[in-house]
Amino acid sequence: MTTSISISSEPVGSELAVAKIRHQANSSGGESAADAIRHEDEPAVIPARAGGWIRASELAAALTAIEPYLTDYEAMEKDELVRRTKIQLRHEISFIGNKEFADSKRGEVVFASPLELAEPKTAAGARIVSRSGSDLPIHLGRLCEAPLLKPEQEVMLFQRMNFLLHQAAVHRRLLNPKRPSRARLALIERFIALAHWHRDRIVEANLRLVFSIVKKFVNGNNPFDELLSDGIVALIRAVEKFDYDRGFRFSTYATQVVRRNAYRTVVLNQQERQKVMGGLQDMNLELTDEGSESSISETRWHELRRRLAEMLDELDRREKLIIRARFSLGPHRKVRTLQALADRLGISKERVRQLESRAMEKLRLMASDVCLAELES
Template sequence: MSALTLSPWQNLSGSATAPQATRLEDYDNHRNRALELVQIEIDFIPNQEFELDDDGGEDVVTSTLRQGNDSSQGDVDLPAHLRRLCDCALLTPEQERILFREMNFLKFRASVLRSRIDPDDVEATTMDAIESQLAQAQRIRDHLIKANMRLVISIVKKFVTPQQSFDDLLSEGVVTLMKAVEKFDFDRGFRFSTYAYRSIVRHVYRTVTLAAKEEASFTRDAEEWAFEDADTSSSSLMSDQIWSNLRELLASLLDRLDRRERFIIRSRYALGAHRKARTFQSLADKLGVSKERVRQLESRAVGKLQAFAVESKEDDLFTAAML
């Protein structure tokens, strides 16, 4: 197929005929497609073998990608949706090396072809070849990720904490695995699992450690923020004794809430030292959750306090208000 070289300004004197309009539209579509390919980032690990243009591994790649899933590879202790992520057959060292080589070789060839593109003079067959090579590289990448999912899960299970759920850490581990697949040099002489294991462990460990530090900082700041002594100079309609009694009763009710609920109620209703109600957004930033989630937690906590108040004896309320 010859390249479309029609200029948009050719044959435009007077009204364009239908064939001319069609050719102009084809030209624009052709050029836009070329421009999109030029803008795509193609990252690959270079290798001297690529210059030889050797396609000897295509048969292995094709047969590996066609392999059916192996349900026996799944961990019976995992939920069904996670078992499905682990049912891809493990790769042999030869399969692994060939897949990584082919993925990077396809990107290399696509990059070479793409470097020769002139958006105003490029054949459709060239663009077809680039898109086909990038699509096949993507299929290989996806297979490599799935074949190593068991590694991610086995690592993540060791790092789960009350602050870091399995799902959160799994997400972090999968992202790290995806990056490792892109960065792995198949010609270094060691297995991908060795490289990926180190990367995932380092990242997950940093994630858990950072979360623990933030939790400790949050707890310390929250206690200082919410439990400081009241400002004795502030005016009040109640005597200090009445306020002290009611405050003690309220504290006993608040103690029945969990730590995060207590923090939100004290902050939202100005029960802290600063006597200033905090906004949902400021609490969301402090807790590291969404504003809507803070609103839900406040509503739940208020409901609990109302139930606690109903359960309390009326004498407790009268006694708290008496000098």
């Protein structure tokens, strides 16, 4: 005898519905695993109970945009469903919560008002780049084509993004690897994709802010492309962490985040250059500090780094590790002590010192054979 699992009449977005569904699932002890999967796996059941708001006209454009990228769970084998379920359970869904999201009717309210986003303007983007006064490619104007958001549009986008992630988190709590659900996995993926669509609209509307901030940090040692890509990543993180309910404009918060990130990038690049210069000086390469800010171009700087990397590759595995750790090169952000390296390699502190001396001697011999004449011009 089997016991069917009925979906509560409460909308799935409410906490009460979550509790009811979980209780029914736990109380169906006489049900076989195959029956459980079949009952919870009906494609039309869960989406129909996701709430009428998911079919709102305000989501039509977003649904059309994300549809080609959604996973086809219907054709997926059970083992793959189990694996996908476990992966989904390992990753928390982060969002800015709001007590109003627990309201079973909140979805209809959130998607009731029209968003009315304006179309991108190509001419506006090109005009912003031309007025920047910087020698930058005109195609970068595409980053500035999206019109700025009105305050009410900004609030609506943040509210919808976080509400969709909240809905995904509600369904994620109901996942069970022993009884994987195609419909629920598909619904979670759909909610997350819709949330990302709304996030991307916020990012697009604020890209010109990133552009205006990072161009002030550009110089020979800090290329625009690197600063811009880091700035966009910082902007995305700012969107995900911004609490729209506090009443502040997002641009105020994002300006501080992007500016702080650009400054950190410049400082880290400067520290990396100083470390490499110190390492070259320790190898008795005659590099002066005269005019240190402009004496070496970025091309020559990359050539120095390339040749240093080639010399390090000539060392054996332990020697390379010791040199990189002792001079904080590559992935090593801190200078490691002899004792720390001894503990890691399982040898004595004195042996680490000997290996370091041997490696330095090898590098000095290799450096004496390297022609650096073109780097001094």
